[in-house]
Amino acid sequence: xSTAAFVVIAxxxxxxxxxxxxxxxxxxxxxxxxxxxxxxxxxxFLLGAEFVGLVQVFVYVGAVAVLIVFTILLTRxxxxxxxxxxxxxxxxxxxxFAGLIWAILGTPTLSIAAPHIEPLTVKRIxxxxxxxxxxPLQCVGLLLxxxxxxxLILVMEEKP
Amino acid sequence: xxGERVDQIFVVAKHWLLSLLDGAPLWVMPIASSLLNIAxxxxxxxxxxxxxxxxERKILARIQNRYGPNRVGPFGLLQPLADGIKxxxxxxxxxxxxxxxxxxxxxxxxxxxxxxALGVIPYGRNMTPFSIDGGILFFFAVGSTTELxxxxxxxxxxxxxxxxxxxxxxxxxxxxxxxxxxxxxxVIMIVGSLSADAIVAAQDGYTMAGVVPRxxxxxxxxxxxxxxxxxxxxxxxxxxxxDVPEGESEIVxxxxxxxxxxxxxxxxxxEYFGMFAISGLAVTLFLxxxxxxxxxxxxxxxxxxxxxxxxxxxxVFIWIRGTLPRMRVDHVMRFAWTFMLPxxxxxxxxxxxxHYQRGLAGWLWSLGIVGIIYLGLxxxxxxxxxxxxxxxxxxx
Amino acid sequence: xxxxxxxxxxxxxxxxxxxxxAALSRRHAIFILIGIExxxxxxxxxxxxxxxxxxxxxxxxxxMVAIFSIAIAAAEAAVGLALVIAVYRHYRxxxxxxxxxxxx
Numbered sequence: 001x002s003t004a005a006f007v008v009i010a011x012x013x014x015x016x017x018x019x020x021x022x023x024x025x026x027x028x029x030x031x032x033x034x035x036x037x038x039x040x041x042x043x044x045f046l047l048g049a050e051f052v053g054l055v056q057v058f059v060y061v062g063a064v065a066v067l068i069v070f071t072i073l074l075t076r077x078x079x080x081x082x083x084x085x086x087x088x089x090x091x092x093x094x095x096x097f098a099g100l101i102w103a104i105l106g107t108p109t110l111s112i113a114a115p116h117i118e119p120l121t122v123k124r125i126x127x128x129x130x131x132x133x134x135x136p137l138q139c140v141g142l143l144l145x146x147x148x149x150x151x152l153i154l155v156m157e158e159k160p
Numbered sequence: 161x162x163g164e165r166v167d168q169i170f171v172v173a174k175h176w177l178l179s180l181l182d183g184a185p186l187w188v189m190p191i192a193s194s195l196l197n198i199a200x201x202x203x204x205x206x207x208x209x210x211x212x213x214x215x216e217r218k219i220l221a222r223i224q225n226r227y228g229p230n231r232v233g234p235f236g237l238l239q240p241l242a243d244g245i246k247x248x249x250x251x252x253x254x255x256x257x258x259x260x261x262x263x264x265x266x267x268x269x270x271x272x273x274x275x276x277a278l279g280v281i282p283y284g285r286n287m288t289p290f291s292i293d294g295g296i297l298f299f300f301a302v303g304s305t306t307e308l309x310x311x312x313x314x315x316x317x318x319x320x321x322x323x324x325x326x327x328x329x330x331x332x333x334x335x336x337x338x339x340x341x342x343x344x345x346x347v348i349m350i351v352g353s354l355s356a357d358a359i360v361a362a363q364d365g366y367t368m369a370g371v372v373p374r375x376x377x378x379x380x381x382x383x384x385x386x387x388x389x390x391x392x393x394x395x396x397x398x399x400x401x402x403d404v405p406e407g408e409s410e411i412v413x414x415x416x417x418x419x420x421x422x423x424x425x426x427x428x429x430x431e432y433f434g435m436f437a438i439s440g441l442a443v444t445l446f447l448x449x450x451x452x453x454x455x456x457x458x459x460x461x462x463x464x465x466x467x468x469x470x471x472x473x474x475x476v477f478i479w480i481r482g483t484l485p486r487m488r489v490d491h492v493m494r495f496a497w498t499f500m501l502p503x504x505x506x507x508x509x510x511x512x513x514x515h516y517q518r519g520l521a522g523w524l525w526s527l528g529i530v531g532i533i534y535l536g537l538x539x540x541x542x543x544x545x546x547x548x549x550x551x552x553x554x555x556x
Numbered sequence: 557x558x559x560x561x562x563x564x565x566x567x568x569x570x571x572x573x574x575x576x577x578a579a580l581s582r583r584h585a586i587f588i589l590i591g592i593e594x595x596x597x598x599x600x601x602x603x604x605x606x607x608x609x610x611x612x613x614x615x616x617x618x619x620m621v622a623i624f625s626i627a628i629a630a631a632e633a634a635v636g637l638a639l640v641i642a643v644y645r646h647y648r649x650x651x652x653x654x655x656x657x658x659x660x
């Protein structure tokens with residue numbers, strides 16, 4: 001894990017996230033969110049969890065981002081810029097960030113280097129999913145089905 | 161053995177080029193190796209793109225009883241060069257009210273994803289440019305990003321034809337991504353790996369007294385999945401008969417309406433690269449990758465076999481384009497949800513049966529499942545009525 | 557020098573705070589959903605980081621939790637965006653400040 005790659009990815013991710021949170025045009029914000037998501041996937045790759053990184057790209061960039069842009073298209077209000085900015089939110093966010101940083105820097109056990117690990121193959125993940133995590137997997141399947149049906153019913157046109 | 165040497169000529173060449181960098185620092189080697197792979201893939205596929213773009217026009221011309229391009233160079237083979245120069249010197253027009261940045265990034269993004277998807281396909285023995293454990297997942301993760309690029313092109317142009325085309329493209333890509341993914345699952349179930357190399361290795365060898373190769377397309381579930389995969393691939397690469405997003409008689413050129421010059425060429429390139437990627441994956445998954453069809457022909461290098469199979473699939477793409485009319489947009493969508501998806505799930509079922517019962521019995525069982533569900537579906541969807549001789553009310 | 561666990565956690569904390577900022581201060585419903593997605597992604601980053609830096613050998617619990625969390629985030633996004641569309645159809649606005657009635 002090289003520091004240079006870490007720094008570059010961190011800057012790209014945080015810049016994308018900050019742009020997504022602060023840009024005024026919704027479409028631009030959604031596209032910047034995609035940059036942030038790709039950055040997070042790169043982090044996963046860097047940390048040795050390739051499978052999760054690929055799933056992150058697949059689900060977030062391929063599905064969630066497309067959903068978001070579709071929703072933006074379907075709910076385009078006449079005034080493009082939805083005004084209103086709550087400055088108290090900024091204060092709360094900064095306060096929470098400061099608190100988290102204080103907690104992280106105050107814990108000396110966290111400043112450890114990465115140990116050497118054997119690569120996490122897809123096979124190992126699959127075996128874990130089918131043995132130890134088979135019930136959570138079933139529950140997630142049920143949840144996704146419920147979300148699918150719920151989403152469909154929510155957006156169905158109401159019969160007059 | 162000289163056959164093996166010819167087979168590995170590119171691998172040996174790469175090692176020789178890398179050995180020139182022996183004294184360099186440690187971090188240079190992986191970067192140089194990746195750059196060499198990228199250059200090789202890009203060089204091979206840009207050549208193939210130029211070739212296919214002229215061959216497509218010639219084959220289409222033959223289907224339509226014409227000559228096709230034959231003025232530039234011998235047999236018109238230099239036509240792509242002339243086309244390229246023409247597109248390069250054209251004026252680049254950006255609409256006044258377009259979203260400039262999004263409009264600019266869209267073609268780059270579409271082309272980049274199409275090129276990335278080409279990286280995980282094994283082109284020959286030891287010739288996978290980007291060999292990772294989850295290769296197939298990488299292909300689809302990258303491929304799903306194309307939708308966003310299409311959306312950006314449609315939105316950035318600020319044109320109603322562009323937006324309509326982009327909406328159509330995304331709707332049909334999302335719908336057909338499901339059957340595309342699900343038809344890959346049987347192969348992954350049987351092989352037990354997401355790596356493209358392992359899938360090709362699993363199709364090594366010959367059965368039936370060494371005559372029939374052990375490719376997945378020669379099993380009932382494999383054949384069904386291959387046809388479904390190919391049809392979904394046609395949709396994903398926006399080819400006829402599913403080219404409603406860019407149907408010129410309805411919405412000009414869809415999301416590409418407001419692009420001109422080199423940006424338009426980039427879209428064109430991305431479309432063909434997407435076609436190569438999907439055909440390459442079909443070859444890898446179902447047609448045995450770089451394995452030879454007959455054991456006696458194994459002396460011919462592996463990459464020749466891969467590109468021969470790829471060429472056959474590309475010819476079928478062009479053949480279909482020359483033969484079939486464009487489908488209506490609602491028919492395309494209904495076909496995805498009522499026929500493709502149930503059939504894709506059937507392939508999983510048939511593959512599971514095959515997994516537990518190999519040999520002739522498994523073959524017949526698996527064929528039975530696919531056949532029964534196919535017949536049931538066609539009965540339910542009343543295809544008979546649709547394909548019956550039409551009665552015309554106003555013609556005649 | 558290689559990055560330590562601390563650095564990963566700092567990046568994740570920054571991402572979480574940016575997500576919180578988007579969710580709290582923007583008045584558009586889709587921005588709030590974007591913020592929530594970012595916070596979930598920051599949590600995933602933490603899970604993966606703790607798995608990576610845990611003493612070896614170690615079962616891949618963090619990776620598993622991250623995979624499930626991605627699936628749940630997808631479901632959340634689908635339902636959340638469907639809600640936004642339903643609300644927009646009813647009130648013709650996506651500004652959450654204007655949605656202040658209890659009766660339809």
